[in-house]
Amino acid sequence: MTTPSTKPALKLDGIYMDHAATTPCDPRVVEAMLPYFTQNFGNPGSRNHSFGWKAEAGVDKAREQVAALIGADEKEIIFTSGATEGNNLAIKGAAYMYEKAPAGSQKRGHIITGTIEHKAVLDPCKRLQKEGFEVTFLSPPKDGVYTAEMIKAAMREDTILVSIMWANNEIGTINEIPEIGKLCHEHGAIFHVDGTQWVGKMPTNVERDNIDLLSFSGHKLYGPKGVGALYVRRRKPRVRLTSLFDGGGQERGFRSGTLNVTGIVGLGKACEIAMQEMDYDGQRLLALRQYMEAEVTKHLDSCEVNGHATKRLPHIANISFGFVEGEGLMMAIKDIACSSGSACTSASLEPSYVLKGLGVGDELAHSSLRLSMGRWTTKEEVDFAVKKIVEAVKKLRVMSPLYDMHKEGIDLSKVEWAHH
């Protein structure tokens, strides 16, 4: 049974289809936070007066709300500044705590991750590699879904940590998390999951799903920016981490620093709402996404929906529009906020490493749009977006020398291009 939504009205200034980047705060979240800026402003570490107690009560409640969303005990929740910190703490903290060298090796232990993880996982892994750990970066199959079989093939005697995201931020593909978790536990490896795009959108239970460490951010689930949580398993096995911040010993020593009380209260509220409404939101957004993909591909030839056909998050569509460049396309649909895998939209001038990693080819990576919908996205907005996209692609194809060549039957991969 789907619980009907009780969401309050929220009129955004423009059509926002970039919810995988960030979401607006739910007005109910803002309302819950407000008293903690003024009346309940105390430091939860102040144990001797009511200001501190009120703040602590707010944090305690939030901890219960967060734990309930993921099927954890509240003692297993560490508040962080967001998923980047959570990923760093989980990966580096576990690597430093569990490092072990196989007999005769100078290395510090083996870590498995994927090449299309978020940078906040890849870069900590690369740093550990420089520090003497061995890291296997597994390439994904063309559909983008990591299976337990793939992890099993990479597992070694000295594997201490496996870090795989639950769902990919660019293409929304869903990995085989419960199965990978089971495998890790059989091998005695710690299993970290970057759940940033998943938690709050899809049912989560750290026990059922065999997860040891789970990081996520408030601002992807209609909570505030600058706050997140890391789940750290306390039993079977009890996971320990080397902390990255030293100081006042907050969060059971895992994460020193005065708690971001307003943010934490907001995250808690966002988790409570997510628990009540994720079924409703998920079913509604899945129908909208399938409708959008079907409409776009019905009206345009040479379009490709990237990622696995069905194992994808309800709200993220990633589509390559052949022979049209992504940034140019975004300029033509400037009423619609979305993102592209095109190099021209990135600081590095490199096209999306995620799409390249899937073997989509640089050309189609340059031609991709990510449209990600959310709690307040309407069918009318989807219709408008489809109409604008179809018009823009047709207009840009009239301007595209590649589309002409394609129609003339020239194989673009056989042309000798003047690289620059």
Place this chain on the structure above:
Amino acid sequence: MAYGPKIIDHYENPRNVGNFGTSAETKNRKDIGVGLVGAPECGDVMQLQIKVNQQTGLIEDAKFKTFGCGSAIASSSLATEWLKGKNLDEASAIKNTQIVEELSLPPVKIHCSVLAEDAIRAALKDYKLKNGIAVPQEEHAH
């Protein structure tokens, strides 16, 4: 990316989009020079065609098609405007820096102007080769 008004104008109202026939047709026309530069995997491909009046030696028309970002489209649109009415020497004197200045291209988009200059040179070279006109050494570089 926040663009200046001239880029947006050329992007929204591109001048001289098109060609003078399919690639097979233009290949056999001596009055047409075709430049095709860039590569799909780099995210920019420009095709620039010039039509030269063989009596006067002036470029009487120019057309472009571009796969690329807004700046690439604007740079090639501007190039076609500037080419019309010029003789071959004047055309080969067009520099990417002039395009940067005219469109106020941001630093990360300077390569779009370089590509437009390359496209002009490639089209001129193609025309000269078809008509037995000596191609200056520097133009071979492209």
